Amino acid sequence: MSLVNKETLDEIALTVEEYHLIVETLGRTPNALELGMFGALWSEHCGYQHSKPLLKLLPSKGDRVLFPPGQENAGAVDIGDGLAVVFKIESHNHPSAIEPFQGAATGVGGIVRDILALGARPMALLNSLRFGPLDDPNNQYLFKGVVGGISWYGNCIGVPDVGGEIAFDSGYSGNPLVNALCVGLVAIDKLAKSTVGEDGNLIILVGSETGRDGIHGASGLASRTFELQESMRPAVQVGNPFLEKVLIEACIESVASGIVVGVQDLGAAGLTSSIVESVYKSGKGVYIDVSKVHLREPNMSPYEVMLSESQERMILIIKPENKNRLADLLSKWDLPWSDIGKVTSDGRIKIYDGKQKAADLPIKTLNEPKLYRLKGNLSSEVEQARLYPLSSIPLPDSSPGEVLRGLLASRNINNKEQVYRQYDSQVQTNTVIAPGVADAAVLRIKGTNKAIALSTDGNANYCYLDPYRGGMIAVAEACRNVSCVGAQPIALTDCLNFGDPTRPEVYFELEWAIKGIAKACRVFNVPVVSGNVSLYNETRGKAILPTPVVGALGYMENVAHRTTMGFKSEGDAVLILGTSRVSGAAKSMAASEYLILYHNMLVGRPEIDLKLESRVQALCRIAVRDGIVRSAHDVSNGGLAVAIAESCLVGGLGFSGDFSISGRWDAALFGETQSRIIVSVPPQMVGAIQKLAVSMDVPWAYLGLVGGKNLIIEGLIDLSLKQLGESWKNGFH
């Protein structure tokens, strides 16, 4: 440790042990640039040091999966007709905490380039957001900045934002979660790869000039906890969505022309990560001359050029003889580019600044960071909260109707129209089900009868109390959402947002949430094809609630066979699938919004029966496909009464209940027992759905009838749609 001090290592987030390992492997001390490159690539963000051993537990194989996770920049799934759907979710939490507008905007830009790296046209965005309570002005600032940034970037590039979720909890104060999901479509024979091909191939850097922004984004922001927020603002990148849009068109045209050998996006750790990863995968070496890189400002050092996270840049690998053709293509779009180096066979990355050598490292060592398999343990706080006797909780002073209105007005449940109407959800004219009317978005695939459905889900309260079951429920809910519109879940992407993994209680959450996701995937036979990990999400020494977010991709053979959540027709019967009675057992209140809002308690232990869940979803899909049900909506946050209210409000029709409750009314109406879907059925179809339910071994119960202008549950609730709507739409200001 003679040449480097602890502060330097801290700045690039390397430990002293890791430094020694580097020195030992190289047989010499690395120079500043080399050390910076190690810092970036051995960070959690690029190297997945703590999560990689756990991520291997996730099932990733399937008939439709085109290549394993990690091989390319995003997962790709075969949907027939020679087409592939490409999708991935990624976090931009820490940049958004520091500069919410640009942090969120560049989060969108980054995930779009991941999709673009496969040659796919980005066709939809979703985002899963978490914030601290909005009565805190700083959280207001973060919330408005994030929504504004997503709106600004997504709208400008012409990719519709079709869904996602937003939730609030005090644990996210100062550390919001911004997870962006992008979906793209590409002909399978036009899929681009991140390969570099043969020796001598050229490395072409296309797009924005490289500037001094975003240096240490991967190592400094994404891979450790931090407090000094204002001083870290220069580590947040600034986006240029116009350039991204031009880059999308130019890259798709270049790939389609057949002259591109490989494509790689530039994201975290900029050129360093982008080049090293693709060269590593191809088992090659690379020569780079940083003096050839087109720069935003003069006199940038090789260190700054190699670690800049300037946005809107891509790497295209081409054969030397195609350079002029590519130049013509790019000049059509007035895109700046530079020829910065070439592929070699020596397994090393050699960086020159003109004639002067700046770095010389083995690719393999750079790309194979030290991995950590730690031991986690359940915190005693959670253990106690789990065991809390739910039956001892008193009934609330408020009436059932008041509780329903209170829940509908709460931040986690109320109508999010004031957010999503700031996003263009229709551009590209594929959005068949837009935000706000169903549990998942649906996009048709032009030129076919097919459609895809998309949803993100992840309940952090469940995961806090039981990360294993919480992980299972995240998968179950995301899949249930796409099943409710009539689509078959065929693949998942996940974004794992957790605190500092070196804390045993956080590592426990991470490990068991992943195991829960893996378990549910196996039961549902759905692979995880891509994903991202965001650790070190903490504020003032306290970790966020464990928040695995699962994005589900659903497949629909015929776009005509779909439905939404709103009640459609007076006189339709309303049934609940997944249970044979409306139970008021106290345990159903575990981790519910109701307990948090009315009793200020996060206690109990959520439960799920994955086999029942699987059957309920299958029944729902068949019922939608065969036109037996006119609406379907899953029971989630807020429980049965909230789900019914939402179907009433979206459909503009009332409901008249005719069912009895066993046990507590609060647990029956607002408990969050899993695996339940509320459907409305034309009277002549009631027999058909009952028969189907029996044949598929799914319990069901009759709830009442669609009709009138009130939501009535005999003896408990009688509220007009107007009253409910006022509560639900009170919105964000």
Next chain:
Amino acid sequence: MKFGIVVFPGTWSDVDCKYAVGDILQQPFEYLWHKNNEDLSRFDCVILPGGFSYGDYLRAGAIASLSPIMASIDTFARKGGLVLGICNGFQILCESGLLPGVLMRNDHLQFRCEWTNLKVENTVTPFTADCCDGQVLRVPISHGEGNYFADENTLHELESENRIIFRYCSVDGLVTDESNPNGSVNNIAGIVNSKGNILGMMPHPERCCESLMGGIDGLEIFQSIIRSIAVV
């Protein structure tokens, strides 16, 4: 009948307009590249689609209005060719002086994507000939800068010459403040030039040409154009 669809860097509803005109309505079309100043006489109608041409940097439509293709469109329009500017296309037409007035930031300062109702105020134009007087069309908007403004004299001229073609209105056709999504003066959603061959509108008719997309009222506008050309 042939449509030209202009593409600037940053345009995105070019493909949606192509789908509406070429795939749904089965009309011949060609994309037009912004860098070309060319003879457009082979076209009957040129569409300036929506998007963020040049990122809307400087002002929405300002940079695009100076591009070579706009000189061609000016000539084309002088000879009586039909020009339809949608969203960013409307902004470009105002910036280039082919239509009067400006489109400012929405009064609430936010982007809006939602369905609006448009009252058809004049059916004696090539763009609305298929509509009935006072008909209400349901067409989505998607913009941050759609707040139409013009000075008193211009407004008087537009009103008296019946050049305000669409106004934001309620489902029943009432022109109210509540139905105005962006603060546009007099609820203006679309206007024509004095010759009546250039229409600029903020809403997106190309997004509602199939029931699968939630509505088909956009067809009224495209079919009006097609029939008007056929009559000529």
